[in-house]
Amino acid sequence: MAQVLVIEDDDATAAEIEACLKVAGHHVRREADGEGGLKAALGGGFDAITLDRMLPGLNGLEVVGRLHAAGVFTPVLMVSALSDVDERIAGLRAGGDDYLTKPFDPGELAARLEVMLRRRGWAAQGAPALKVGDLELDLVRHSARRGDRQIELLPMEFKLLEFMVRNAGQTLSRRLIFETVWGYYFDPGTNLIEVHVSRLRKTIDGPGERPLIHTVRGQGYTIDAG
Amino acid sequence: MPVRTWVQDIWRTTTARLTVLYGLIFALGILALLGVVYWQSALYLNHRADRIIKARAEVFMRAGPADLPGHIRQGLAIDGAEVNIYALFSRDGAPIVGNLGRMPPRLTPDGGTINLPPTPDFPNQARVIARRLPWGEILVVGRDVSQLVEMRGIVLEALAWSAVVIILTGFVLGAALSLDPLRRVRALQAAGREIAAGDLKQRMPVSQRHDELDMFATTVNHMIEEVERLMVEVKGATETIAHDLRTPLTRARARLSRLQHALGEDDPRAEEALWVIDEIDAALGRFTAILRISELEARHRREGFVTIDPADLARQAADLYGPLAEERGVALAALGEGAPIEADPKLLFEALSNLVDNAIKFTPSGGRVQVRAEAGPRLVVEDDGPGVPESEQASVLQRFYRGERDRLTPGSGLGLSIVQAIVRLHGFSLRLEDARPGLRVVIDCADAPVRSGHHEI
Numbered sequence: 083m084a085q086v087l088v089i090e091d092d093d094a095t096a097a098e099i100e101a102c103l104k105v106a107g108h109h110v111r112r113e114a115d116g117e118g119g120l121k122a123a124l125g126g127g128f129d130a131i132t133l134d135r136m137l138p139g140l141n142g143l144e145v146v147g148r149l150h151a152a153g154v155f156t157p158v159l160m161v162s163a164l165s166d167v168d169e170r171i172a173g174l175r176a177g178g179d180d181y182l183t184k185p186f187d188p189g190e191l192a193a194r195l196e197v198m199l200r201r202r203g204w205a206a207q208g209a210p211a212l213k214v215g216d217l218e219l220d221l222v223r224h225s226a227r228r229g230d231r232q233i234e235l236l237p238m239e240f241k242l243l244e245f246m247v248r249n250a251g252q253t254l255s256r257r258l259i260f261e262t263v264w265g266y267y268f269d270p271g272t273n274l275i276e277v278h279v280s281r282l283r284k285t286i287d288g289p290g291e292r293p294l295i296h297t298v299r300g301q302g303y304t305i306d307a308g
Numbered sequence: 309m310p311v312r313t314w315v316q317d318i319w320r321t322t323t324a325r326l327t328v329l330y331g332l333i334f335a336l337g338i339l340a341l342l343g344v345v346y347w348q349s350a351l352y353l354n355h356r357a358d359r360i361i362k363a364r365a366e367v368f369m370r371a372g373p374a375d376l377p378g379h380i381r382q383g384l385a386i387d388g389a390e391v392n393i394y395a396l397f398s399r400d401g402a403p404i405v406g407n408l409g410r411m412p413p414r415l416t417p418d419g420g421t422i423n424l425p426p427t428p429d430f431p432n433q434a435r436v437i438a439r440r441l442p443w444g445e446i447l448v449v450g451r452d453v454s455q456l457v458e459m460r461g462i463v464l465e466a467l468a469w470s471a472v473v474i475i476l477t478g479f480v481l482g483a484a485l486s487l488d489p490l491r492r493v494r495a496l497q498a499a500g501r502e503i504a505a506g507d508l509k510q511r512m513p514v515s516q517r518h519d520e521l522d523m524f525a526t527t528v529n530h531m532i533e534e535v536e537r538l539m540v541e542v543k544g545a546t547e548t549i550a551h552d553l554r555t556p557l558t559r560a561r562a563r564l565s566r567l568q569h570a571l572g573e574d575d576p577r578a579e580e581a582l583w584v585i586d587e588i589d590a591a592l593g594r595f596t597a598i599l600r601i602s603e604l605e606a607r608h609r610r611e612g613f614v615t616i617d618p619a620d621l622a623r624q625a626a627d628l629y630g631p632l633a634e635e636r637g638v639a640l641a642a643l644g645e646g647a648p649i650e651a652d653p654k655l656l657f658e659a660l661s662n663l664v665d666n667a668i669k670f671t672p673s674g675g676r677v678q679v680r681a682e683a684g685p686r687l688v689v690e691d692d693g694p695g696v697p698e699s700e701q702a703s704v705l706q707r708f709y710r711g712e713r714d715r716l717t718p719g720s721g722l723g724l725s726i727v728q729a730i731v732r733l734h735g736f737s738l739r740l741e742d743a744r745p746g747l748r749v750v751i752d753c754a755d756a757p758v759r760s761g762h763h764e765i
Contacts, residue, residue: 097558185558189565238627264628268600268658268664270591277632298575300565300585 083174084129084199088112088163089119089145091137095184099132103195104295113306115120116140123149128156129202130195135162135173135213146177154197158199159191189301190255198247214250215294215307217286220242246295246305255302279303322382323489324482331478333663340469346463350456350719357435357451358421363438365449368394374441376406393430393450401446410447412436419447424450463545492521500528508536557595561588597722604655604729616653618646618753619682625660627678629668637673640664644681649753651734656751659730660687662723663749667691670747684751692746701740 160178395406436450568581624641633640
């Protein structure tokens with residue numbers, strides 16, 4: 083449960099975000115313009131902010147800039163109608179922690195916010211034991227262990243597994259995985275991510291072992307000891 | 309350009325042909341003029357000679373049989389220029405006195421005047437007349453008309469010279485006058501080729517002369533403007549549709565996804581919902597691709613360009629698509645070492661990924677796909693699948709085109725358009741080749757010639 087500040091000028095979009103975040107159990111406060119949003123954010127007490135890139139008055143990039151200047155580093159999810167890679171990079175460079183293009187599935191927004199909150203959580207408390215069920219990750223040796231079984235992973239496989247384990251229990255869309263793990267912002271085409279995940283699954287979920295990696299059909303993938 | 313083609317082209321121009329035609333007409337005019345002058349002069353000279361010899365014959369005939377030979381001798385004696393023929397023949401044609409050795413064969417006494425060709429007795433062209441005297445002898449009087457022959461010579465020479473001058477001038481003038489129009493036509497052709505290649509910002513060059521070429525160029529320019537306007541409208545409409553449909557589709561997908569989730573895994577209706585979600589995803593993918601192309605086309609070149617190693621990109625693409633290729637039973641390999649190029653690495657990687665994805669998609673199990681960085685520098689993606697027939701290679705690059713080979717394969721038909729847009733943004737060029745068997749797609753990264761704006765003439 084977290085306190086989320088939604089800075090969004092479009093009422094319909096704001097209502098959608100609010101509804102979705104409330105379902106996920108978060109407290110939501112909404113501000114409709116840049117000045118109001120900045121004031122609320124500077125007031126503190128929020129765990130995360132969703133911020134529209136285009137706002138009347140102060141725009142999203144300026145809001146982030148001023149927050150940082152004032153020493154406020156609440157994680158920010160930028161939401162924008164501009165999907166261009168350049169815009170994403172500008173948004174992330176200005177201090178946004180993630181970037182989502184309109185129109186979006188509110189579920190996707192909630193998932194990204196969740197991922198963002200967790201990342202911030204590790205930073206504050208130090209990395210938790212990277213463990214799901216009997217699967218353990220060794221961040222130093224970049225290897226994994228399941229029970230007594232030692233699992234050797236390629237660098238990209240380890241990166242993917244680490245991302246999933248860090249967000250255990252959370253459904254991660256293909257797009258979120260591709261953007262976060264690989265850092266690319268285009269449509270990779272034919273079930274590319276599916277192949278990478280199922281390959282990882284073959285390595286992690288050995289014969290006779292309880293499956294940890296699950297496909298959430300129509301949505302994405304999750305790792306869960308269930 | 310070879311000189312031969314230039315010369316051929318010059319004689320194909322209207323100006324050159326008209327100039328030569330005018331020259332020919334002029335030459336015919338001069339021929340007619342000189343002909344008429346010659347003919348009229350000949351007529352006049354003959355007429356004058358005839359009158360003189362007739363009058364002279366009258367004078368001689370007034371003399372008696374005894375005086376006549378003396379008169380003739382006297383006449384010849386005072387004719388220093390030797391332009392006259394005076395001769396007296398006996399009744400049976402034997403010469404009595406005068407400067408003709410024998411009777412001219414076609415000359416009949418008391419007939420008309422005839423032409424006498426040069427003979428040993430009188431070496432010039434002459435007009436002669438014969439008169440029978442009352443006492444039976446025959447008097448022949450004639451006059452030199454060799455001026456006529458000289459005049460004919462002069463006229464012919466004038467004709468020859470003027471012909472030479474007219475023909476030479478005609479050709480030189482024709483060539484000179486066509487050079488400039490030809491140069492302008494070349495500029496028009498060059499602009500036309502660029503327009504045909506899809507550069508609708510290009511215009512036909514228009515000079516300040518307002519001549520027929522300018523009128524033509526202006527009309528074509530109006531046409532292109534209209535085409536460009538329509539293209540922009542169609543593109544705008546497509547983008548608006550893509551953009552506006554994305555929001556409701558995304559909402560519908562979210563609702564459906566929640567519904568499918570609520571139904572649970574075992575409910576057959578959840579399966580239906582998933583099917584619909586897949587269809588919506590396909591539509592959304594297409595819209596995203598359309599908007600992506602527009603974004604790419606609107607971007608400014610060389611923004612965010614850095615020096616990169618193409619071989620590096622090839623390796624990354626092979627890494628990313630390796631598992632997919634393996635699953636399909638396709639051997640994917642990255643090859644080559646690269647000369648560095650100036651490019652936007654993320655965009656170029658996107659293009660390369662699209663090509664690799666396509667190649668894997670169209671290569672049957674057991675086949676191979678290579679992604680190579682080659683000298684040039686260029687990036688090559690080659691498969692040994694069914695390839696693309698040469699007749700289809702141009703259309704494959706068109707937006708939404710789905711050829712014979714991908715009728716059964718999912719996809720938006722926009723992948724290559726995205727690649728094309730990225731390649732254009734870089735100023736590179738994209739081409740398809742037959743890999744015998746298979747398809748080879750080449751991104752030629754050699755520095756494209758910097759495109760100048762409008763051609764000026």
